[in-house]
Amino acid sequence: MAGVGLDDPVIDYLRRDALRFEAGASDDERLNRIEGLLAEFNQDLEQTVPLMAGLLQVPLGQRYRPPGSSPQVQRQATMDLLINLLTERSNRQPVLFVLEDLHWADPTTIDLLNQLFDEVPAHAVMVAITVRTPFESPWPN
Numbered sequence: 007m008a009g010v011g012l013d014d015p016v017i018d019y020l021r022r023d024a025l026r027f028e029a030g031a032s033d034d035e036r037l038n039r040i041e042g043l044l045a046e047f048n049q050d051l052e053q054t055v056p057l058m059a060g061l062l063q064v065p066l067g068q069r070y071r072p073p074g075s076s077p078q079v080q081r082q083a084t085m086d087l088l089i090n091l092l093t094e095r096s097n098r099q100p101v102l103f104v105l106e107d108l109h110w111a112d113p114t115t116i117d118l119l120n121q122l123f124d125e126v127p128a129h130a131v132m133v134a135i136t137v138r139t140p141f142e143s144p145w146p147n
Contacts, residue, residue, distance in 0.1 A: 016088070049090075051070075052070065052071075056070050056071065056073050060073070081114070088118065092122065092131065093125055093131065103131055104133075109137045
């Protein structure tokens with residue numbers, strides 16, 4: 007997943023719900039959807055489309071240049087983008103962010119949540135998480 011390594015539920019949510027990718031859609035149609043979502047939240051398309059397309063494994067074709075930064079920089083920029091989209095959405099309406107079975111989450115998803123939780127107190131976001139024991143939460147509350 008373009009070096010980001012986010013768990014499949016994050017990718018599935020983006021493809022299915024946020025972008026509503028249809029089965030059999032062309033790469034251009036998928037890029038159009040990505041552009042539409044990012045434009046809706048006033049994102050710099052030249053910077054963010056390659057990140058989102060990389061995360062979702064959508065080829066850029068000739069429309070955008072791939073990011074020229076290191077995988078670590080791309081990873082952080084992608085995580086920043088995802089957090090920004092969530093917090094921007096919460097500026098329009100409250101957001102309920104539900105994560106089930108977090109005990110199966112990969113380390114990158116946990117890292118994303120760590121960064122998200124730093125932002126949540128300033129936004130209308132409620133996060134509900136389910137886990138099974140023996141999961142030990144890295145968060146105090």
